[in-house]
Amino acid sequence: MYDVINVFLATVDDDPARPTHGGIIFQPCLLPLCADGRVHEDEFIAAIKQQISKGKLVQLCIQWNFGVDDAAQAKFVETVTAVVDKYGFNGLEMMEFGFQLLDEGDGDFRQPTTPSVVNFISCMRKIKAKYGPNFGLTFSLSQRPFQFSSDAYAYRYNGSYLPVIHALRDDISTLGLTHNTDTLDDTGAPVPQDTSDYWVALADKPLGGFIAAGIPFPPFDASKVALNAALWDPRVDDAPRARLEKGLDCITKGTGCNALRIKGGPFPALLGVSAGYIQADELVGGPFRTVMRPYFDALAASSPSTKPASTNSAGTSPTPIANTTGSTSPSTSVSTTSSTSPSTSVSTADRPHENFHSKLIPAIVVPIVVLLIIALVLGFFVRRYRRSHRPTPQFRVVDLHMSPYAPPIQPWTHTGAYTSTLNQPKPTVPSPATDGLPTTRASRELDRLAALHSEMNRVGLSVDALQASLSRLGAADTASETGASDMPPPTYITSR
Template sequence: MRQRIYATVVVLIAALCGFAAPAAAAPRAALPTHALVGYLHASFANGSGYTRIADVPDEWNIIDLAFAEPTSVTSGELRFARCPSSECANVEPDAEFAAGIKAQQAKGKKVLISVGGQNGQVQLTSAAARDAFVASASAIIDRWGLDGIDIDFEGHSLSLGSGDTDFKNPKTPSVVNLISALKTLKARYGENFVLTMAPETFFVQLGYQFYGPGSGADPRAGAYLPVIHALRDSLTLLHVQDYNSGPIMGLDDQWHFMGSADFHTAMTDMLLAGFPVARNTANVFPPLRPEQVAIGLPAASYAGNGYTAPAEVRASLDCLTKGSGCGAYKPHGVFPALRGLMTWSINWDRFNGWEFAKNFTGYFG
């Protein structure tokens, strides 16, 4: 509301003084019906080589800058450091990096800051940490003119405390404070703010069997569910990592294993059909909209455990979006509006001759 009032005042003053008012910023393009999401190693090389953001091919619709990490596990204060030249010899200067972001956005791409990763443990255990998270995330977004934030909390960032058994009413401070922080960011930047999440299957689909402490499993089991549920009206995209995963039980009560079409079909169907948390039929995690869901995959066998051959991925996509070619697992519907695919990572895909982009840009047209 304040922005609208300010804009009106500027126009009136300009008219009275006889000069033109400044042009409003052009609205950014909406996310396409089907999208490819890729992580870009912006702060490290990780063996795959450094890729400048200006060199990211047009196939990618969302580019996640990896990673912003906390100054300490519980500080909430984030830092985004560019890859040092000692590790990334071809790293571009800050000015070129900023220009590259703007150039991608001018082509309709969304550029986000991804928070966490394997090494970036974030535990918002206090209100002070929550506020530091919001302030530092906002500073990074503003510094680089980004479109939103990706939450890639792994390891011990989220864990449910004693007695926290209802995903609809969480009690654990680190969960409650993360929800509050993300709602604050969404409110600050408005409806066009892009919010994505990249949890591991352990934190989402495992919640069908186990949820939190006292369930017979690790208290981290299903710990993302309250965050996803609380933000479902603001969530742009959930792309669970269908890799680096142990066997997960699907809604058919069968174990499913990484690297197969059935694994991706079963894991995705759980998000699109909903499921009783810890098998409690009185406590069902509601389905997400198909356009809020993408499938997360490693771009190559050396990018992560659980690489899936393109033919298997296509079989899963055909099953989910067309209802054809399904394997042993039969999903609870057909979902042509499924948003698309996410991969770790753009760098690894480049290293692998762009196999991922070549195969799946064509699939979605």
């Protein structure tokens, strides 16, 4: 039911003390060397041979990185070919494992200069040349190099895989797009996994092309691109299947699209989709296998010009591929025990509706800018007009000197001098502020004096008699309170 089977996993030998340093280590648990093994090594080799005889690719999955020198790269070729020859694999799946920091100035994926990148491309060409054009070569990559390599700085940190897959694009049989996070569209907004747009966004850059270090990166042929699909359990939730099929319809047929479309689509020659691992799908009844196989069979029947799904002698039509792990038995196909490679997010490239957006945005922004300019100009002239027509302030000269109507503060003197001032009549001087007319306060004082004078006349008491009595009383009180003290009285500041 699967056209491509990837057997998990060979790892990079990064121990300098081992003779295989720089190469790979592949140690499947097989009898008799592994006591826990379920099949014998000979049975495993026979199972691989049987699947290949059916026209399938059985690829060794390698978790690879970039060698640090020529010797490490040579060891890589030596160990890879040794494993391929021993077990009879007819292809390799190169899984992303770490990112090589590119040398400064290495900013063109078409002409890489970082030695480890250049050497790795050479190594893969040597392996491919040894086994011929039908030898499968798969690169399973996250979306990090596609999404975060647009400028020169980001390309140096994230783009090391791009010169490899670009140089080997004619030799690559499958470009696998792994996933495990939300993707980003071309505005930077996330595209959640629980939407059909997610699958469109996942395939967008490899199928539609993108910018790498300021240089357009050519799209891959759809017949080489496969999506790593999420498995589902229909007994729990069948919605993932519906979203996957709807996303595939948008990619391959141009129907059922939501917000996202891929530039240059649809792509009926899409290679297929891959399961995380076969065993997990079979444990829940094989929904991936039973749904995706008929889907791509029908797609192939409706698209006669569709290219083959895999590079093998059988030349089969586009069908699902499986990223599987583990060992085989002679009586079955492949039993699996391990999971898929990690992946990150993907961003989207230009859309067919981008022309609409490019027209809509200026139509909104330009009037707003014009209105702001008009408002600024009007505000300038209004402020200028107000300044030129501001009324001249009227100032009034105010005499800050104490009014002669206010009782002056008497300096401290001896008792005799103090009492003598009580007998002095206060001058009556017209206030300059009232043009000789008494103030309101003065008027109230005059009214009180007039009332006092009238009452004194009623009881037969003259003003002179009252003044004399008060003078005698004040002199007696002062003498009794102050005595002969020369200390001045306390001073208080009060408000009038």
